[in-house]
Amino acid sequence: MSSKSKTLPRSFYARDTVTVARALLGKIIRHGETSGRIIETEAYLGIGDAAAHAAAGITPRTRVIFGPPGHAYVYLNYGIHCCLNLVAEPEGVAGCVLIRALQPLTGIAEMRERRGLERIAQLASGPGKLTKALGINLLHNGVDVTHGPILILDDGARVREIGVSQRVGISKAKEALLRYFDAKNALFVS
Numbered sequence: 001m002s003s004k005s006k007t008l009p010r011s012f013y014a015r016d017t018v019t020v021a022r023a024l025l026g027k028i029i030r031h032g033e034t035s036g037r038i039i040e041t042e043a044y045l046g047i048g049d050a051a052a053h054a055a056a057g058i059t060p061r062t063r064v065i066f067g068p069p070g071h072a073y074v075y076l077n078y079g080i081h082c083c084l085n086l087v088a089e090p091e092g093v094a095g096c097v098l099i100r101a102l103q104p105l106t107g108i109a110e111m112r113e114r115r116g117l118e119r120i121a122q123l124a125s126g127p128g129k130l131t132k133a134l135g136i137n138l139l140h141n142g143v144d145v146t147h148g149p150i151l152i153l154d155d156g157a158r159v160r161e162i163g164v165s166q167r168v169g170i171s172k173a174k175e176a177l178l179r180y181f182d183a184k185n186a187l188f189v190s
Helices: 017-023 108-115 127-134
Strands: 028-031 034-044 072-077 081-087 096-106 150-154 162-165 179-182
Touching: 017 034, 017 096, 028 096, 028 127, 034 108, 034 127, 072 127, 081 127, 096 108, 096 127, 096 179, 108 127
Parallel strands: none
Antiparallel strands: 028 034, 028 150, 034 096, 034 179, 072 081, 081 096, 162 179
């Protein structure tokens, strides 16, 4: 991670969800001493998207998704794993991007301890794995990622090839091609 890394401004997130999901690839998530490069995302489009938590409108759980862009939406999946989403779209319009996988960069010893694993490739290779590795939990729901404690940074790195596929691990609207990944990253290259 470069010392020239800059925190992404709110305007980065105040765009359509698909654009944000693709643009997040190659960016860095930092929480405390741990960080990782985003290598996989999924877009959830709000009210018209049956797979989105916001599909039914504003509820206490989804209020963050309808709020200002550039905030974290953290929820508990299957009552076990926390998942991190970043709110996109202008305020009042629902849309968020699930962060599905990271390439660990800093704080790897701490990530290994939190996950109880040695292999770097497995530390943050799924949405629940990466939140545990980074120490992100439900208390982070609603935090402003333009000010911290979770920050999204741009160090100028660019993804050479973006892969696109159906979203995974969902039962509704699973045919939508809204999963994006760094096709040249070792986790996706066979």
